[in-house]
Amino acid sequence: MKNLELLAPAGDLERLKIACLYGADAIYIGGQNYNLRANALNFSLDDIKTAVSFAHALNKKIYVTVNIVFHDSDLAGLKEYLLKLDEIGVDAIIVSDVVVMELWKNLNLKLELHISTQASTLNYEAVNFYKSLGATRVVLAREASKEEIKRIKDETGIEIECFIHGAMCTSISGRCVLSNYATNRDSNRGGCAQVCRFIFNTPDTDEIFSMTPKDLNMVSHIKEMIDIGVNSFKVEGRMRSIYYIATVIYVYRKIIDKVVNNTLNDAYTKYYLSILNRCANRDSTSQFFNGLPGKNEQYFLGRDEVSNKDFLGLVLSYDEENNMVILEQRNYFKPGDVVEFFGPKTECFTFTIPSVIYDEDDNIIEVANHPQMIVKFKICEKLVKFDMMRLKVFDISQFL
């Protein structure tokens, strides 16, 4: 079978562990400098070391984004940083500025060089250029169609990484400095204020509007992507919640495995699509994969991003002697609620919250209504740490 990789984002160590456990083959992270999420928590060098140890123990890879467009003042410390990443055992860096590519070559680093989507690569000659510099992988521009991806793969043979899920830029990534002009925040150095999602007007009408693209969602096209030679399937969202990461990675892991095993059918595709759309709480489309997106692939007005309350609890432990789960509450639930559990090794199953539930001190409670309170109740199915409990919304039987 082809070498296929599900690549997850992580903004901190907790998210990284969740991504690893829920089925990612590799995780991309940002250090505290030189990455395009300058205002995220990000990873210190010690965190990166921990991340590499954790991931490598599970036979998974860690990629570090070093993908800002550097000003002269940003170059101080870059060489030492790259040497340190190499020493720690990071598997690859993801870069867009040639200054990093050249430094990587001059330092003769062991870690691999991946070209970021910020480099806006859409043709085989551009890939050949990056190959000549030593790159082993290119993250294609999100504007690439199915035919364009296939052509590049066929012509170059390089490892191809494509985004499969998450937020999209209105622009070609890297080719936008709206943020610089509207907010003085440098988008290509990690300060993007997402100005394309702001509200605009024009002089010739009273209508107000945004230019926000709907999210990318490739659930229905994973098989085609595998067939045309995509190697790495990348999920966007280093600043997303653990529930989002767990859900998205869990779903795409299932889909990729089912494609490989030839067991994916329409019912499962629709079921997974419904789960993902509800998790992100946004509409999603395949954007450029099958042609140029039009008005239906954008939001213009009236998009209220009110998060749902589906994520009910994170399993902390399971007492096998007493068949008791101990979990940390994330949203309100009560006895009688129909929920489902899912986890890295736990096949999704439906469950009704029993009539008796307890708090941390074994007091019986009527509802679990305090954020992050510890809740216990009896459940015969064995659960493990990092399993999750969510509101039951969809059932595969609806889609059969």
Add this chain to the structure above:
Amino acid sequence: MISNILIFVDDLKYLSDYRKAGVSAFLFALEDFSVGYKTYSIEEINNVDVSNKYVIINRILTSDDIDKLKKIIKKFKNIKGLVFEDVGVYEFLRKLDTNLELILFQNHFCTNSNSVNFWLDKVDSVFISNELTYDEISLITKQAKKSVCLHLFGYNQVMYSRRLLLSNWSEYFALPSKKQNTITDQATKVQFKVYEDKYGTIMYSGNIFNGHELLNLKNVKYFYINTMLIPHQRILQFLKDLNSIDTQNEDDGFLHKSTIYKLKERAK
């Protein structure tokens, strides 16, 4: 009038005005390979009788585009050089025996001396980003191995999308189709010019960038004037007096306004 002005030709009828004003290098956007510019067919460009004639190819190109470009390049006549955005253009041209001058013009990239010098080992010149401060640009010009190109006057390109944003917008709101418009961010009141053609949408700054103080810098191959969307009379006035500024509609961009990217920097 200084000798190293490169001007974008937005209308062939203005060529004689530019020549009379002392401009000696001219930039033409090639049909099907440029976006956000008034374009010309290769035959039209070939027929223009000027000596320093450059072609700009600023689209992010697909593999099919690259194949077409390889054929069109063979039709170039009396063209001095190629100004390009996509590194794929460099990759195939380096393997050809061409006398074309190559000038890299990657919007928003080429923001540090090392990257600029990396490219200057491969091409004849490089456009320096226009989101830099005067001091940053000055440092790059001093450290550059060869002379570089600087933006001097014109609307700055701010965003490039493959989407047809104006068409989508007018279709959604059932409004008459427009290929140019001005939009205003309601929160900041910052304006952007929007220009769409069949290859995508370019957004330009709301104000014209006037970088006349850059004229003091050395090691500059060309100072670039982008005439797109600017009244011809204002272009002629600027060519007559390069130090002139229309304070109502023009500013100096980021020359004296350093951008930030970590929010705590703003809090300082």
